[in-house]
Amino acid sequence: MSFDYIIVGAGTAGCLLANRLSADPAKRVLLLEAGGRDDYHWIHIPVGYLYCIGNPRTDWLFKTEPDAGLNGRSLRYPRGKVLGGCSSINGMIYMRGQARDYEAWAEATADPAWRWNECLPHFIRHENHWRLDKGQTASAAFRALHGHGGEWRVEKQRLRWDVLDAFAAAAQEAGIPALDDFNGGTNEGVGYFEVNQKSGWRWNTAKAFLRPLCYGRPNFELWTGAQVQRLTLSRESGALQCTGAEVATPRGLQTVTLNPGGELLLAAGAIGSPQLLQLSGLGPAGLLARHGIALQQELPGVGANLQDHLQIRAVFKVEGAKTLNTMANTLLGKARIGLEYAFTRSGPMSMAPSQLGAFTRSSPDKRWPDLEYHVQPLSLEAFGEPLHSFNAITASVCNLNPTSRGTVQIRSADAAEAPAIAPNYLSTAEDRRVAAESLRLTRRIVAQPAFAAYRPQEYKPGLQFQSDEELARLAGDIATTIFHPVGTCKMGRADDTMAVVDSHLRVRGVAGLRVVDASVMPTITSGNTNSPTLMIAERAASWILAGE
Structure with a gap:
């Protein structure tokens, strides 16, 4: 029950993290997924998103709060609850955004590692683009921007x-x-659009990054139907440390712990990650006090800065x-x-x-x-x-660049209760x-x-x-959501009081804890958000493996 890396959420980011981190046989890796396996046939048939969204087998079934900007309407807010996460139910569009998006991230974090030219190799590393297949022709300029042989297949429609x-x-x-x-x-x-498909089938991150390599590694464990209730924290000499998590499983409540020097990687998405931080006593003091949760570390930005298209x-x-x-x-x-x-x-x-x-x-x-x-x-x-x-x-x-900002806030101390999602469109x-x-x-x-x-x-x-x-x-x-929530655990400079994580995605004031998903984006990308989330995970994996 002790691991070097505990990854919460087997979605877009979590599957890639599991692949990269379990490649070291000396490290024990646990991947936790609240949903089930991706063995539902409609996940893999592209048009099957119609049967996955709004289906409790594959979707968290969130709804937004009534929104004044939508004339009082509330919206269905799909989020993947299955291996592959949103990559199992989304629109399959491969889209990086614009170079200026990443230049803005570098400015927001005071870290040039987020500039477009620095991020580009982390897109290319896992890419497998059809135009670079044998027998296809592609210009030198195209080859400089795209990859082949990686896990993430990109095809034409x-x-x-x-x-x-x-x-x-x-x-x-x-x-x-x-x-x-x-x-x-x-x-x-x-x-x-080009799409994440392979020979007419949806290509989700569970296929790309978990099968077959992770399943064959003795140092890798996957738990499905495992919903994290809260993170476990301890203080030694005044320093706050993440030590593991409490997990509701089909076998009952389990406690998993980190080995010395290990890390818990929160990859539960722009809704799930701020919810879990707040349930664990990491967030706005007033919100936590209202729900009787002991404050461990005040982080006012947890659940703020919600952006969506x-x-x-x-x-x-x-x-x-x-x-x-x-x-x-x-x-x-x-x-x-x-x-x-x-x-x-x-x-x-x-x-x-x-x-x-x-x-x-x-x-x-x-x-x-x-x-x-x-x-x-x-x-x-x-x-x-x-x-x-x-x-x-x-x-x-x-x-693409909305100026409206919303919030994600827990309604109670019960992890089973969906948070209040208020996009403020x-x-x-x-x-x-x-x-x-x-x-x-x-x-x-x-x-x-x-x-x-x-x-x-x-x-x-x-x-x-x-x-x-x-x-x-x-x-x-x-109008309705196009399913791109981001920003609720944003990264930022040390003097940004609303930044939840630093530029290497480490949670402020808590050792052994990072957030690695779309919630860390300070501003939303100028396009669909799935592929930028994969790049974030690739970038984070390189830092984690290097001990940075």
């Missing part, structure tokens, strides 16, 4: 849609250039187009889709939730792209509801302005000649809404 090709052409007519690689440090442009879903009816709405609305259509996937691993069942992407600026005075589009050949009223009976596309747009004038401008830009793209053949009609939000105030309110009515 296995289908295209004429209506999305037309949207891409319209975006170019609206001034957004074509782009075939979103991951070179600047992602301004339009093109199809809010997508505004504009729906346009189209004519003369093939979309998933009508393809999948009959038993015969569903049968054809199923047979196509069964025999070729292609077609709609191989789809990521979003196929076409675009990055652009909400206004000409922006110095960099601050909007991301996820464009889909389908539409529905809300996630989890049936497809519409008419042909339509959805052009979802999100503000659209709570700043800047975010409301960008929301209105992004809807206007969507209309401008759809109005271009390249899309005219489909005779688009705006179904949502509706052309009757035109003013900034109307569009911002409508954004609150129709």
